[in-house]
Amino acid sequence: MRMGRPREFDAETALDQAMEVFWRHGYEGATIAQLTEAMGINPPSLYACFGNKEGLLKAALDRYTKLRNIWMDEVVAAPTARAVAERMLMGIADKQTDPANPPGCLLVQGGVACGTGSENVPFELAARRAQNEEQLRDRFVRAKAEGDLKESADPAALARYVSAVSVGMGVMASSGADREALRQVADVAVQAVEAQSTKR
Amino acid sequence: MRMGRPREFDAETALDQAMEVFWRHGYEGATIAQLTEAMGINPPSLYACFGNKEGLLKAALDRYTKLRNIWMDEVVAAPTARAVAERMLMGIADKQTDPANPPGCLLVQGGVACGTGSENVPFELAARRAQNEEQLRDRFVRAKAEGDLKESADPAALARYVSAVSVGMGVMASSGADREALRQVADVAVQAVEAQSTKR
DNA sequence: CCAGATATGTAGTGTTCACTACAGATGTGG
């Protein structure tokens, strides 16, 4: 098999730069010119490697969720439902205000509403948020089986709740809320999970 | 004073139509063509009346928040902090899944991240969300003064929390969550407020 | 009924967008 000229840029490094542009400006707000400049490549290289703008977004989302899933594995490793919620939401407060990244969460900032022709994008983001929620739900199902959550507790509702709070915190972060403000939200939010927990 | 030819469309009716387009597609995703068609007018009428696209958005936001504030007044009229939170979040669950409107909340769907040249839009939305949060905070301050909330409770944090949950619910609604799913989230969320309340 | 003022519809304007044709560069297999 003939190989041809090898690619001169690293795809993952380039994706990290593209991720940041989508994160800051959203899918529709990000232009190919901004993306190629951030990635340090020219348009033909982008299209050869990722197909089109939406393909680039998906690749960036894949990378984002891959990194995030590693962290989520640590989150659900916490010993109790309450500890899972706390670790998750406090971590979110830190991550979404980390100056190394744009504020907020790519899975929201990417675009919750898009124009004609990009209707797919919000679905794509929602699907990845749903993955997170499922992971939480599975963890809360286990927590209930372990007697960690009350008999009356609904693991799916709890997971949806924690997911909703984290999304809300992300929007707040993107509009200027600082780490401390988000941690206060997380602190209150955890108490709802605690209310569903068996006493310790 | 000379009056000239009178306007042939009703500005508020037209705004309602524009609001829906922004709500469904976001600021950047909404095109002037879609807006004018929905409003039943031609571009020159739009620009004469609202200045430009961003002016139209602001006018639509004004109308949106005006209607919403009427509802918020009812919310904060609830007798206790817990009742306020419940009335607010349960109402949000209903409103954000009302088939009469696009799903979710205009103050989020409008655009949490925008491209170069529209950086103002996310700020504009955030400012109006902040108004809501302030109203909640004032109510919770009163609740604490009335002995309805514990001495350890932080009214500002509680308000930020309720605001975050409602934003999170909005994003969920926009990605397909139904009324019942949102009411479950609201139900869990209220328990955190309850945990900050004095016993009854 | 006339003069001035404002609104409307048609038909554009220049700009920016996502995307690509093409030619030259750089690799591999024989």
Added chain:
DNA sequence: CCACATCTGTAGTGAACACTACATATCTGG
């Protein structure tokens, strides 16, 4: 060293965008 495959940079492409010039229509004040 050659045939071929793939990548890269330059320089565009048509389409869609927000916005507007202009002629016409419809009002008010006098």
